[in-house]
Amino acid sequence: MSAETTILLVMFVGLMFLNVPIAICIGLASVATIATLGDVPTGYVVAQRLSTGIASFPLLAIPFFVLSGVLMGDGGMAKRLMDFATSLVGRFPGGLAYVNTVTCMLFGAVSGSAAAAVSSIGGFMIPQMEEKGYKREFAVALTACSATTGLLIPPSNIMIVFAVVSGNVSVAALFLAGVVPGFLVGLSIMIASFVTVRFLKPAPAKVPDAPTAYSLTPPPPGMIQGFLSALPTLLLVVIVLGGILGGIFSPTEASAIAVAYCLVLAMFFYKEVKAKHLPAILLRSALTTSVVMLLVGASQAMSWVLAYERVPQMVSDAMLTLSANPFMVLLLINVLLLIVGTFMDMTPAVLIFTPIFLPVVIGLGMDPVHFGIVMIANLCIGLCTPPVGTCLFVGCSVGKTTLARVVPSAIPFFIAMAIALLIITYVPWISLTLPRMLGLM
Numbered sequence: 001m002s003a004e005t006t007i008l009l010v011m012f013v014g015l016m017f018l019n020v021p022i023a024i025c026i027g028l029a030s031v032a033t034i035a036t037l038g039d040v041p042t043g044y045v046v047a048q049r050l051s052t053g054i055a056s057f058p059l060l061a062i063p064f065f066v067l068s069g070v071l072m073g074d075g076g077m078a079k080r081l082m083d084f085a086t087s088l089v090g091r092f093p094g095g096l097a098y099v100n101t102v103t104c105m106l107f108g109a110v111s112g113s114a115a116a117a118v119s120s121i122g123g124f125m126i127p128q129m130e131e132k133g134y135k136r137e138f139a140v141a142l143t144a145c146s147a148t149t150g151l152l153i154p155p156s157n158i159m160i161v162f163a164v165v166s167g168n169v170s171v172a173a174l175f176l177a178g179v180v181p182g183f184l185v186g187l188s189i190m191i192a193s194f195v196t197v198r199f200l201k202p203a204p205a206k207v208p209d210a211p212t213a214y215s216l217t218p219p220p221p222g223m224i225q226g227f228l229s230a231l232p233t234l235l236l237v238v239i240v241l242g243g244i245l246g247g248i249f250s251p252t253e254a255s256a257i258a259v260a261y262c263l264v265l266a267m268f269f270y271k272e273v274k275a276k277h278l279p280a281i282l283l284r285s286a287l288t289t290s291v292v293m294l295l296v297g298a299s300q301a302m303s304w305v306l307a308y309e310r311v312p313q314m315v316s317d318a319m320l321t322l323s324a325n326p327f328m329v330l331l332l333i334n335v336l337l338l339i340v341g342t343f344m345d346m347t348p349a350v351l352i353f354t355p356i357f358l359p360v361v362i363g364l365g366m367d368p369v370h371f372g373i374v375m376i377a378n379l380c381i382g383l384c385t386p387p388v389g390t391c392l393f394v395g396c397s398v399g400k401t402t403l404a405r406v407v408p409s410a411i412p413f414f415i416a417m418a419i420a421l422l423i424i425t426y427v428p429w430i431s432l433t434l435p436r437m438l439g440l441m
Helices: 003-017 022-035 042-054 058-074 077-089 095-111 114-131 136-151 157-166 171-177 179-200 223-245 251-269 275-308 311-322 326-343 346-363 368-382 390-399 403-426 429-437
Strands: none
Touching: 003 022, 003 275, 022 042, 022 275, 022 346, 042 275, 058 077, 058 114, 058 157, 058 223, 058 251, 058 275, 077 095, 077 114, 077 223, 077 251, 095 114, 095 136, 095 179, 095 223, 114 136, 114 390, 136 179, 136 368, 136 390, 136 403, 157 171, 157 275, 157 346, 157 368, 171 179, 171 223, 171 251, 171 368, 171 429, 179 368, 179 403, 179 429, 223 251, 275 311, 275 346, 311 326, 311 346, 326 346, 326 368, 326 403, 346 368, 368 403, 368 429, 390 403, 403 429
């Protein structure tokens, strides 16, 4: 490792331990490292990378998808999705846990935000589950883990980020590749819920059964009524994916259409968002977008430093020196990403480690689309694990409990998600069948 790379690593990690915002950590570490190179104009390189890093047409989709997600959270769509999920799985023993997972999958898929799913769904489901005998910590852990499935089921902002960083991966192919893995992770969480409720008995009272699994006034709707109520919301996914796959519009144009559709739905169909609410909604969306864009720009500066110092090539050579067996190399990458996910949020992790690991897996013959899904599925686990588990912290805040109490209840879900990750990693057709069937690869 060169002196410049050491400076980059030490400064980045040091600033993180000082609790400096991650975008600032990346930017300052990059500036300090470039300044030590001597023959490189520091200000010019940093400014260029910051500006060109966000000057990408696909990245324009992020602010629109963020805004559509906020509109969905405030527009009453979560309640309709919850009714639909109840009509599907609420009748089963312990059905409220399955309702939670299915609702998070549906809401996360149409909103593209795991944190929004935890906040919107958790605010309602956690008290309902506690009322029916589930421990609050179990409900919080279940909601936090279930919400991450929406990052695999399209549309997904993090897939757009990966496509931009990787350089030659189709956003549409990534969207389709995430559908089956997203449902697989959701199914694994539901199986963990079944095992936990039936055998580990997290609830102090009896295991909730079908008639008491969902308590609302009026009673939950039937399947057809629930589907019809949620249909306008579910159509968003059909419009976005159908338009992209049909060649009607690009992913960026689809994001703008998603905003228009959600605005009409929230203001005129469900009538839960008023004109006076729009300034606050736009402000929240702008703040979220600004954080993402600052991360992208700063990470492009760091990527330039890594490329200048040939770090990706050195990592690739080192890994292939350890083992030429694809099984072992992929296992090592997964372990490293799991460790990274415990202390780094998903977006900076994708921005930093995609340029490092992607050449390695391509050298092993792995499809970049498949690797993108593996990476996102891996880092989704990090959103639920301390010390920097965004979904876990949001869930604890919504559920009014502490991290120390929730983590033991989350262990079965961590195990289930890790098993799903291994299946996604070593069975490529799970991710690649749909994009290949539709000619996107």
